[in-house]
Each structure stands twice: as C-alpha cells, then as structure tokens.
Amino acid sequence: MLISEMDIITPQTVNDCLLILSKKETEHRIIAGGTDAVVRMKEGKWLPSTWINIKGLKELRYIKEINGTIHIGPLITHTDIIHSSLLQKKANILVEAAREVGAIQMQNMGTIGGNIGTASPAGDTIPALYVLNAAVELQSLHNKRLIPINLLFTGPGRTVIKPNEMITNIIIQPQTENEIGIFQKLGPRKAQSISIVNVAIMLSMAKDRECLGGKIAFGSVAPTIIRAKKCEALLPLNPLTDDIIENIAKIAWKEVMPITDGRATAEYRRDMASALLERGLYRLMRRWERK
Amino acid sequence: MKELNFTVNGSLHSVSCHPAKTLLDVLREDLDMTASKECCGKGECGSCSVLLNGEVVCSCLVLVGQLENEEITTCEGIGLTANMDVIQESFVEEGATQCGYCTPGIIVASKAFLKNIDQVPTIDEIKTALGGNLCRCTGYTKIINAIQMAAKKELQEKGAMPAV
Ligand SMILES: Cc1cc2nc3c(=O)[nH]c(=O)nc-3n(C[C@H](O)[C@H](O)[C@H](O)COP(=O)(O)OP(=O)(O)OC[C@H]3O[C@@H](n4cnc5c(N)ncnc54)[C@H](O)[C@@H]3O)c2cc1C
C-alpha cells in the first residue's frame, strides 16, 4: 500500500468505530495520537489501506473515580495524566511515568491507549499500570471483556487485542494512604528517548522503614514488562535499610532477560536494572521519611 | 485525493491532497508556509513544531486527514518580520539564532510554554519545556536567555512584574 493511496476515516462515535472494525473488507488500523503510528508508517512497517482516526472521540477521553477504582479513557494524553489532580493524588506513579514520555510534543499528542496498543517492552506507562493492578477493557461490536494488564501482552508489539476490538477503558486501583510509588527511567537523552531500562516500584509501608510488601515491574529488559518476584519476596522480610536495599537490587539481574539492541547491550541493561531499582528504593525511603 | 478543511493562522484553508500526507508536507508544499522545517521526520528534533488547538505538537507526525475543522498555528502566525512577537524580538536582541533551522520550531514551543507562566521561568523549567527541540548551532544558552527576556517583557506588559 502506498501512503498516497491510504484513506483515513473518522468515526463520530465508539459504536461507529466498532462497526468499522467489525468489517473485514479493508485492512485497517486505529490511529489515535499517531506518534507511533506515523513513525511506523514512514518506516514502511504499518501500511494499512485505511486509518481509523479516533483522536477526536470525546467519549474516550475521561478520568473518573468509580466505586474505589479509577477509570481512564484510552484517549487520555500523557499531558492529561500529568495535569490530573485525581491521578496526582491517587496514582502518582502514573503521573511520574507520563512525565517521562518523550517531550511536550509527544505528551500532547500521545495517548495512554496508544502506549498500550504499541505494546513496546519499553513503553513507559505500562510498568506503572502493572503496579496499579490495571485491567484493560476491550470492546468489539457485540462483546466486552476485561483483561488484566499482565495478560494483555504476548511479546514485543503483540497483544491479545483482536482485529475487531479496541481499548475503551483502563481501570486502575488507586494508591492507598500507606502506599508509595516511584517510576525510574534510564534513556540515552533526558527528553524524547525510549527507555533503555525503566522500573515502577510500589510499596505498602508500616511504620518507619518496615515494608508490608510491594510490587516491582521492569520495562525494556524482557519481551514484555516483567514483575520482579524474587526481589518482591525480599521486601517484607526486613526493614528497608540502605544495606537491605543494596542486597535486593543485587538480585535484580536474576529476574531480567534483556537483549542487546541499538540502544544498549544486554549486560549494560542488567547492571542498570539493579542500579535503577536501588536508586528507586532509596529515593522512595527518603520520600517516606519526609512524609 | 480528498478535500480537507482546517484553519491555519486564523484563516480557513481547503486543501485537496491524499489524507495520509503529513501536516508538515501540506504546510510546505500545498500552502507555501515554509517556516516549519523537516529535519528528522520522526518526532525527535522539534523543528516542525506547530500549535494544534493551542498545544505544541510535531507536524511531521500529524496526518492531514486527522485535522478536519482543527486549528493550527505556525511560526508565521506568531509573527513575521513586520509584526514580530515579543519572543521573536527577544531572539533577535539576544542573538539566539544562528543557521535558523531550529528557530521557528523553538519559537512555537516557547509560545505555548510562555502562555501559562506567572513568573520568569527558571533555566530548568525552560529546559523541560524545550526538551523536544534540538539546536545544532547555538549551544542553547542564548535561546534560554531569550526566552527569559521574552517572559520578563510579557509579564511587564501584563503588569505582573515591575518595569526596570
Ligand atoms: C520522538 C518520540 C519519543 C517517544 N518517547 C517515548 C517515551 O519516552 N516513552 C514511551 O513510552 N513512548 C514514547 N514514544 C512512543 C509514543 O509516543 C507513545 O507510545 C504514545 O503513547 C503512543 O500513543 P498514540 O496515541 O500516539 O498512539 P498511535 O500512534 O496513534 O497508536 C499506536 C498503536 O496503538 C493502537 N491504538 C491506539 N489507540 C487504541 C485503542 N483505543 N484501542 C486499540 N488500539 C489502539 C494503534 O492502532 C497503533 O497500533 C515516543 C515516540 C516518539 C515519536
């Protein structure tokens, strides 16, 4: 398909969009902010005959609290996340992750649905969504299903989303009073850079440095985002002193299965996974003590 | 080919082209507005920055078929030689441009940034706001100075800061 022959259609409602997706005649792909889609179109990787432009679907741009959970529409941009007072208060780790996406230009256009849809192992909002126990709602014309985020991705760029489905909602569990979270990222440049390694850490704290448990999700060190279960198992055993933090971080290399690519070698990624975890836990403890 | 309607710098334009053409190419080729520059073509350098409904975006990553009834502002719309914006005047005064290739994109990004300030931004704030704009010539110091100068002038005009 030549770019000059591609069509773009703009459905006016979610239902219109699902109807188009349900038809098989054309080879189509959704475009939201386009920050991944247009780059891949230019690279010749994504060349659908029709782009389904959902950027203007206001129905899918919301952040609201419902029965103790937070619902985020897939068309919420990274800028929307950064400016949301609800998320700042109850899901700050997602705000920290959105701040790390690209630079202002990408944050204004790029959406959370697109970040999930691209399914990059380096996607910055995804580790944050893991530790917030996110579930992603997939809708087709006649069906709706809710997939826990850890079951959504099957490999780099691959998800269980079917061709006739779209993301219509992302549901997260808000952080509680005694939960603290942090997102850490290492990229080649401060802005506009894809993560070499990133990590989201969420801890449930008792008093002082006593930790009741926690979740650690690494990005860019395996075919999909991974939870560091061995590190997590060590969190509640001891107060998180600086020495213990160093020990937990040391075993991070056992959890990760990185590859060498244009951005970094596998060995460097291993070392940096440990370093980011150590730095993250250390900074979290400093924040907790100041709280 | 499709007929597409959108507003650029306050006036309504109707362009007939293929819908998957980038806004950047349409601006330069169909509308003869050449302030926005192509450099990387993939969102990394910011030289193609324009305002879409007031927010700064990379026009090299926006497809024109997505723009029906939207509003775009390019550097031309911020000011031309005869009616320069405060930001542009400050760039001239400070000597914040050399080859000039990055400048229109930086002016656009600065315009969006300075719209929301209530005090002169710090160097770090400016670095974050302009993180998506690369310049190969100036070393950034003069760009940062020019933006601070423009901020001062704008705040003085608004009466939020005493004139010196
Ligand atoms: C210069 C540059 C820097 C970047 N930096 C970062 C970074 O630091 N961190 C990071 O994580 N990402 C980064 N990105 C990638 C990108 O900006 C993000 O992944 C962004 O969130 C994608 O959102 P979008 O709306 O632009 O997606 P689009 O490009 O519109 O779509 C991406 C994919 O998701 C699918 N999709 C979109 N919405 C839906 C939906 N509702 N349902 C089903 N499928 C859907 C599309 O079909 C497509 O396959 C960068 C990109 C560029 C160009």
Ligand code: FES
């Ligand atoms: S040309 Fe658009 S960001 Fe470089």
Ligand code: FES
């Ligand atoms: S002045 Fe030459 S690139 Fe900035």
